[in-house]
Amino acid sequence: MGLLEAYLRAVGAGAALRSGVEVRCSRGFVLASSASLILPAVLAVGMALNAYFYGLEFVISLRFALMVVSTVMVYEVTTRIVSERVSLTLGTLEDMCTSLVLTASGARGLTCGGGRVELRFRGQPKGACVVTLHVPSARVPISLRASQRELRAIVERLRHPLSELLAKMLDCGVRALELRGFRGASIELPGRSADLPGVWLRAEFVTASPRESVSCVAELVRALGDGEAVASLASAAIEAGVAECDVGGMYEDLLSYHETFFGERARAVLERLIQRASGEDRAPRDLAVVRAWRRMIAARRAKRSGLARG
Numbered sequence: 001m002g003l004l005e006a007y008l009r010a011v012g013a014g015a016a017l018r019s020g021v022e023v024r025c026s027r028g029f030v031l032a033s034s035a036s037l038i039l040p041a042v043l044a045v046g047m048a049l050n051a052y053f054y055g056l057e058f059v060i061s062l063r064f065a066l067m068v069v070s071t072v073m074v075y076e077v078t079t080r081i082v083s084e085r086v087s088l089t090l091g092t093l094e095d096m097c098t099s100l101v102l103t104a105s106g107a108r109g110l111t112c113g114g115g116r117v118e119l120r121f122r123g124q125p126k127g128a129c130v131v132t133l134h135v136p137s138a139r140v141p142i143s144l145r146a147s148q149r150e151l152r153a154i155v156e157r158l159r160h161p162l163s164e165l166l167a168k169m170l171d172c173g174v175r176a177l178e179l180r181g182f183r184g185a186s187i188e189l190p191g192r193s194a195d196l197p198g199v200w201l202r203a204e205f206v207t208a209s210p211r212e213s214v215s216c217v218a219e220l221v222r223a224l225g226d227g228e229a230v231a232s233l234a235s236a237a238i239e240a241g242v243a244e245c246d247v248g249g250m251y252e253d254l255l256s257y258h259e260t261f262f263g264e265r266a267r268a269v270l271e272r273l274i275q276r277a278s279g280e281d282r283a284p285r286d287l288a289v290v291r292a293w294r295r296m297i298a299a300r301r302a303k304r305s306g307l308a309r310g
Contacts, residue, residue: 011036012079013086016102021094021109028104036078043071089119092210096218113137115198119210128173128206131217132189136198140181140224141249141293142234146242148175153240160232162223169216173207181224182249199224231294238287247286250293257296 004025008016011033016023047067050058058064089107093100097109097117106129108118115134122128146154151174155166169177180189180200189200201221205213223229237245254273258266270292277288277295 010079012081012083013102015083015087015090019090019094019100021097022099023090024099024101026101026103029102032104033082036075036082039078040071040075043067043074047071085121088210092214093117093119096214111135117214119214121210122204122206127209127213129210129213130202130204131210131213132200132202133214133217133221134196134198134200135221136196138199138221138225139197139249140179140199140230141247141253142230142237143180143182143185143187143244143246143249144234144237144242145178145187145244146176146237150237150240150242151177154233154236154242157239158232158236160229162229162233165216165220165223169203169205169220172212172216173205174203174216175206176204178202179224181230182252185248186246187244227297228294231290231297234290235287238284238290245286247289247293250289254289254292254296 005017007030008014008025013025013033016025047064050064050067085106086102089102090100093107093109096111098112100107100109103120106119106121108116111117111133113135115136116132117134118130118132120130120132122130148170151166151170155163155170158166178187178189178201180187183197189202199221201217203213203217203220208216224233234245234247234250238247251270254270255266258270258273262269273292274285274288277283277291278285279288279291283291
């Protein structure tokens with residue numbers, strides 16, 4: 001039995017040895033879990049010192065019996081906490097990951113699609129956690145940061161099946177949602193999101209089970225692969241008054257599309273198009289960009305459909 005294997009069994013993390021994926025331990029996990037050994041060891045040293053100084057009188061005393069029981073209980077409780085958290089983490093992430101690293105607050109892993117996922121527990125209530133998912137092969141032309149109150153306002157205005165998923169996340173106790181859909185967005189997530197391309201989604205939950213929380217986040221990323229869902233979400237967020245909503249990726253898409261036809265005049269043509277998209281209701285510029293982007297993807301879809309029929 002290797003040293004690491006013996007340590008994991010001793011601190012209650014034996015489930016990591018039975019996992020179907022590669023599991024490693026960070027220094028933070030080792031330091032945090034070492035309390036399962038250090039606290040009982042301190043009590044054991046205390047008993048040994050008392051036995052040395054007071055001899056048989058201490059060994060046959062009630063105090064000795066209480067210290068033995070306390071040592072066993074401390075070890076039992078601390079290892080149970082580690083065991084429950086490790087088992088919960090592995091049960092949540094191992095099906096979607098090729099490798100995992102246990103951390104002091106949860107775990108991070110590499111997904112089967114080459115992305116990253118991180119699960120961080122937040123203490124109380126039980127199940128409270130933060131889920132971060134990175135999908136390098138995806139791109140969503142919007143970014144936003146919304147609180148629970150703003151998410152409720154979005155759901156009220158969202159006329160798309162995506163509203164059902166967001167409502168489910170609210171039922172699961174989501175407190176905040178952060179999406180960085182494209183590189184160069186004004187919204188960046190904690191960590192290395194600025195350095196890596198792809199979609200980053202971070203959600204904070206307070207009541208759902210970790211497995212359900214991760215499932216909701218993964219499902220939302222998949223749902224945002226549909227352009228109509230993205231446009232509907234962006235429109236609802238702007239109409240709901242979400243302070244941090246960046247549609248710069250949509251503008252980039254529009255500009256690239258118009259450069260194909262208008263070359264250097266593309267930006268001027270696009271600005272006039274956005275002005276017209278504001279309509280008689282004088283919609284905000286960001287909402288006009290969303291409208292123009294939605295028309296663009298509709299035109300592309302119609303063109304592909306026509307080519308397929310032809």
